Amino acid sequence: MALLRGLLARLAVLAAVLAAIGLLPWLARRDPALTVLRARYPGREATDTALAAVRADLGLDAGPLRLLQDWTAGLARGDLGTSWVSGTPVADTVLPALATSLTVMGAALAVVLAVTCAATAPALRRAATGRPVGTGGIAVTGLAALPEFLVAALGVAVLAAWLGLLPAYGFTGPRHLVLPALAMGLSGGGVLARLTRDALGQVAAEDWVRQWRTAGYPRTRIMRGLLRRALPPLLPQTAIIAVSITGAAVAVETVFAVPGLGRAALAAADAQDLPVLQACIALLVGLGFTAGLLARAAAHRLAGPADAPAPAAPPATGSRRTAVLWIACTATPLLIAIAYGLVRSGAVATGSRLEAPTAAHWLGTDELGRDVLARLGQGALWTVGAAVAACVLSYLLALALGFAPRLAHPLAEACNSFPIAIAGMLVVVLLGRGQTGAVVAVAAVSWPPLAAHAAALAARARTAGHLEARLALGAGRWWVLRRHTLPLVAGPLASHAGLRLPGMALGIASLGFLGLGAGPDSPEWGASLARSLPYLERAPLAALAPAAAMIAMTLAVMAAVSLPRSRRR
Numbered sequence: 001m002a003l004l005r006g007l008l009a010r011l012a013v014l015a016a017v018l019a020a021i022g023l024l025p026w027l028a029r030r031d032p033a034l035t036v037l038r039a040r041y042p043g044r045e046a047t048d049t050a051l052a053a054v055r056a057d058l059g060l061d062a063g064p065l066r067l068l069q070d071w072t073a074g075l076a077r078g079d080l081g082t083s084w085v086s087g088t089p090v091a092d093t094v095l096p097a098l099a100t101s102l103t104v105m106g107a108a109l110a111v112v113l114a115v116t117c118a119a120t121a122p123a124l125r126r127a128a129t130g131r132p133v134g135t136g137g138i139a140v141t142g143l144a145a146l147p148e149f150l151v152a153a154l155g156v157a158v159l160a161a162w163l164g165l166l167p168a169y170g171f172t173g174p175r176h177l178v179l180p181a182l183a184m185g186l187s188g189g190g191v192l193a194r195l196t197r198d199a200l201g202q203v204a205a206e207d208w209v210r211q212w213r214t215a216g217y218p219r220t221r222i223m224r225g226l227l228r229r230a231l232p233p234l235l236p237q238t239a240i241i242a243v244s245i246t247g248a249a250v251a252v253e254t255v256f257a258v259p260g261l262g263r264a265a266l267a268a269a270d271a272q273d274l275p276v277l278q279a280c281i282a283l284l285v286g287l288g289f290t291a292g293l294l295a296r297a298a299a300h301r302l303a304g305p306a307d308a309p310a311p312a313a314p315p316a317t318g319s320r321r322t323a324v325l326w327i328a329c330t331a332t333p334l335l336i337a338i339a340y341g342l343v344r345s346g347a348v349a350t351g352s353r354l355e356a357p358t359a360a361h362w363l364g365t366d367e368l369g370r371d372v373l374a375r376l377g378q379g380a381l382w383t384v385g386a387a388v389a390a391c392v393l394s395y396l397l398a399l400a401l402g403f404a405p406r407l408a409h410p411l412a413e414a415c416n417s418f419p420i421a422i423a424g425m426l427v428v429v430l431l432g433r434g435q436t437g438a439v440v441a442v443a444a445v446s447w448p449p450l451a452a453h454a455a456a457l458a459a460r461a462r463t464a465g466h467l468e469a470r471l472a473l474g475a476g477r478w479w480v481l482r483r484h485t486l487p488l489v490a491g492p493l494a495s496h497a498g499l500r501l502p503g504m505a506l507g508i509a510s511l512g513f514l515g516l517g518a519g520p521d522s523p524e525w526g527a528s529l530a531r532s533l534p535y536l537e538r539a540p541l542a543a544l545a546p547a548a549a550m551i552a553m554t555l556a557v558m559a560a561v562s563l564p565r566s567r568r569r
Helices: 002-022 032-040 048-058 064-076 090-128 137-145 148-162 175-204 207-214 219-230 232-255 261-271 274-303 320-343 372-401 405-416 420-431 435-462 465-472 477-499 501-513 525-535 540-567
Strands: none
Touching: 002 064, 002 274, 032 048, 090 175, 090 207, 090 219, 090 232, 090 261, 090 274, 148 175, 148 232, 148 501, 148 525, 148 540, 175 219, 175 232, 207 219, 219 232, 232 261, 232 274, 232 420, 261 274, 261 420, 274 420, 320 372, 320 540, 372 435, 372 477, 372 501, 372 525, 372 540, 420 435, 420 501, 435 477, 435 501, 477 501, 501 525, 501 540, 525 540
């Protein structure tokens, strides 16, 4: 019954998401008729009569309900519509791209499993013999936190451009599959490896493990028992990783020029070709929902409902000195760069373009002759400032919905099925390009874990023993909410939101990298990285500087997170 309820809830959310996608032409900030007129009749003047004729031809003047009905009926019979730009059937573009994306995603999932097995095999052996499992250290945590677009850019820089080991662009053979699969799978593998190690550490502390060792059970038998107990709560997390892979396809396929769904969706968003964008997003979201349903069914078959909470992390095994050293080595150079950027001008310099490092320009100059280090410091204000705004929005939304879990659950289902890149494309259609849209997109997909935490804190606050005494003394509901429940929820939730700030900053940077966030000439880290990639061989530091800044920020925060737990040792 629980599986059936979960299936019905997800199908209802999928229907709502598809309805929103079907209404994109009606919701678009830009007049679709103007887009079609310019694409089909480049020299024709955009008069009211011409635009009205285009709207009638597209069926836009029939209203949103008729538009949604026509799109849904076409989707049900396999008709994805006609491209507004080329005039060809959308299926001719989307279906070959779907086959390519499925190939890359399958290879990425293989990378996820390989990384997970390699990182957790030693932990499984340690757990079976009664030794501490550990969390994998800051390196595994940092790998889990690196975004796919950054791994892709570094892969192009190191393995393709400099070492020449693998092709950087195109998709004509197995060798072209390696770098995209690594870029899409390494981060997910790090996440799943960390979660699996945490789960094994929690299960290894149960009494039956000690009893089996005392009874002389073979180590392989104990390892199978540990896996059977640890895997079911992790299977829903694999669905989230699968969803992240579908979103990673947008950035990775764009970087490596892979003709898949992600690249087609981004190109359609740039051209405002909404029928192609609708089909790509519907297929990507459908893949994410399918992965979630399969994960729930597998978890239900193994050990009951998949709604079991993710395992709590065991105490960290790293030393406090190591964590402090990581913070010093990563945060200090980043703070110096930010301070340097605040005192230096980022205007176009009179020096040479793509200049090598000199005493005047420590990291050289970019394609317009601007100081790379100064732009890096100024970009921190753009990236981190937007991330703080997204964090505040996510916090407020999660705080409100945490007190209404029945409403929050279906909304969270929808948002979990929207990676940041897809949300960014939708926001571009609705609000246009800009940093404000990037903040909205990141906040829209970042609140579900915060809302789940807020709901748990609120439930715990309602069951406090002294609350009954206050109610018996005549305390009203608003007094209890304002003076008792809210203080117990707001503080811990704010700490949780702060820990997610680096991930939101990387989300802002990923949208800037894709051209869905900050303007192309802004110093924002993602936009700077995308702008510098074509000049990688002539001025490598212009591209590596924002990439190194994002890595340093991630590792510094991960080390800071591990510091309190190591202090308690």
